[in-house]
């Protein structure tokens with residue numbers, strides 16, 4: 053039987069979790085499809101971990117995860133074949149792949165080594181390979197027919213500064229081959245997922261040289277392990293980099309190359325070509341070499357919202373089950389969910405998870421549209437996509453990381469146990485702050501775009517839609533009640549002012565420093581603040597536009613709850629940006645008080661639906677993988693059962709009693 057407090061929460065709610073789930077999944081059909089897929093795996097014992105993965109050694113974890121991943125891919129393949137007759141290429145961008153990716157994230161608490169094959173290797177083949185190369189490699193790679201791939205870009209010495217990468221590919225005209233080398237220790241590839249023991253082909257990003265002349269960074273397909281024996285190929289030094297803070301199911305690896313020869317046609321040549329005679333032909337858009345990173349950044353926004361909502365579900369259910377510390381002296385101990393401060397910890401995180409995912413959907417559509425335009429030779433919208441994907445990846449991953457920590461701490465001591473699953477979720481989410489572009493560095497990329505747009509705005513040029521606000525920046529009008537559109541304008545105005553001030557500061561610095569990079573370095577702190585505010589303004593506008601649609605489309609009770617969440621989300625953004633808002637707009641203390649009171653009232657109003665909303669995210673118990681967050685709320689029973697599984701509890705007296713404790717107590721040590 054379900055815990056009585058959770059039962060009461062579900063009965064008291066003003067909306068149905070099923071309605072919420074349907075909206076969240078994108079409609080009844082999508083929900084059913086997702087549930088059918090979940091069921092396929094949830095009812096298969098092959099996917100039940102025999103023990104908590106944190107109890108396995110590093111080697112055991114890899115071997116166990118790989119075995120499970122192979123079963124996962126094989127089963128997924130059967131399901132996919134039954135669902136669709138699409139070509140492999142169409143399948144990669146199909147929504148079913150998103151579902152499958154999400155399921156993969158959920159089923160493997162520490163991720164899995166084949167993930168890079170799908171998330172980076174295949175997209176790079178598509179984005180960087182010619183049609184002929186795609187024919188030769190993509191279909192086979194999709195089926196994993198002799199090919200398990202990874203994406204090897206980062207080196208020991210360089211990850212961010214791509215122009216500084218040292219791995220080189222020298223073209224040998226006589227044999228029509230490239231010769232790949234990592235000429236120093238710092239040139240060793242370091243970090244690629246699955247590189248350690250799993251992948252047998254790597255897309256290696258290397259500096260191209262023809263007759264000693266440098267032609268920039270390009271992708272090369274390098275076989276690193278023999279397809280039959282899996283032994284490293286001659287000249288290849290490959291291994292795993294060791295245990296990490298999280299994601300230990302992925303054997304991130306190192307790679308050294310010594311005179312490794314590959315045929316000319318294994319340079320991916322969609323965006324630049326080397327002819328047999330050594331002639332280098334530049335593609336129309338050299339920046340497309342960085343295209344896989346744009347794709348991956350867009351996907352990360354979705355990934356981190358998933359982790360954040362898992363954590364929010366665990367913490368909210370636990371807060372309904374856990375009772376502690378009377379609020380009124382003559383009353384029994386309340387559910388901790390009734391403490392106002394607990395609500396302030398939980399509800400903004402639920403709202404963030406929702407609106408990050410909704411923003412991810414918007415950039416995903418934008419990505420698809422820009423990809424189509426690029427195919428037709430138009431690059432007009434690429435800078436906007438690059439800027440938006442950079443700041444959203446950076447902002448959402450950083451916020452999600454902080455949110456998971458807040459949620460963990462909101463569960464007190466029990467949140468610190470691995471069986472709560474918070475440590476694994478945190479390990480995965482915090483990694484996203486670093487991989488695919490370190491967050492600060494990405495915010496600087498966005499800021500560079502924003503300053504340019506600000507200058508274009510001054511010249512009355514038409515600006516891309518995500519930055520139109522820079523051109524018409526006027527202070528918002530403050531009404532009697534706090535309206536969403538006023539709050540959005542407040543954030544946009546603060547972002548504009550921050551960009552203006554960074555621009556002015558850069559102008560001053562130009563009088564002192566001659567080089568532009570020096571100027572950027574000096575203005576760095578201001579620039580990343582501007583990009584952060586832009587991310588907040590974008591997210592707020594996007595959320596408020598969504599709220600407008602929801603009012604029209606959904607049942608009134610559900611729409612009302614979602615509008616409450618929108619307000620919580622945007623007010624939280626405003627309160628987090630208060631310092632910057634006050635620099636741009638003279639809010640008085642009464643107005644600030646208005647914001648705070650509204651925020652507190654919304655937390656109170658949302659309280660009754662909190663459990664139902666997290667139920668509506670529709671995570672199965674297996675996906676949550678948490679003693680604290682199960683649907684039935686039997687927290688204490690699960691905590692004890694999990695503790696009993698600890699190997700230390702296998703015998704009543706541990707042998708160290710005889711060998712160490714006893715001698716110590718007897719003074720014989």
Ligand SMILES: CCCCCCCCCCCCCCCCCC(=O)SCCNC(=O)CCNC(=O)[C@H](O)C(C)(C)COP(=O)(O)OP(=O)(O)OC[C@H]1O[C@@H](n2cnc3c(N)ncnc32)[C@H](O)[C@@H]1OP(=O)(O)O
Pocket residue numbers: 157163164167168171172203205206211212213214215245299302339342343345346348355356358359360434435438476477480481484486487488489490493497500
């Ligand atoms: C349970 C919860 C779950 C949660 C989630 C967890 C899920 C499980 C996860 C497990 C799987 C893990 C998968 C991980 C995969 C990670 C893979 C990697 O990290 S792979 C490694 C990833 N590594 C990185 O990401 C490295 C980061 N570094 C970089 O990207 C670049 O080097 C740079 C951008 C920083 C600078 O580059 P530089 O060459 O110095 O360029 P300049 O600055 O001089 O700008 C020149 C012009 O170029 C423009 N532009 C630039 N980029 C792009 C672009 N992409 N496009 C278009 N344009 C671009 C720029 O705007 C400028 O334009 P303009 O103003 O002149 O008009």
Ligand SMILES: Cc1cc2nc3c(=O)[nH]c(=O)nc-3n(C[C@H](O)[C@H](O)[C@H](O)COP(=O)(O)OP(=O)(O)OC[C@H]3O[C@@H](n4cnc5c(N)ncnc54)[C@H](O)[C@@H]3O)c2cc1C
Pocket residue numbers: 168203204205206209210211212213242243244245299304483486487488489490491492493496
């Ligand atoms: C879990 C995980 C998985 C990964 N998977 C892969 C993979 O599959 N393939 C792959 O190729 N790589 C992978 N990576 C590597 C990852 O992409 C890099 O670690 C990342 O791009 C950051 O680069 P870096 O490590 O060189 O950091 P650094 O650039 O050395 O960052 C260190 C500090 O320097 C600062 N800094 C650096 N440059 C600047 C600048 N221009 N301005 C201001 N500050 C700066 C940063 O902000 C940061 O504070 C992975 C990393 C992790 C953690």
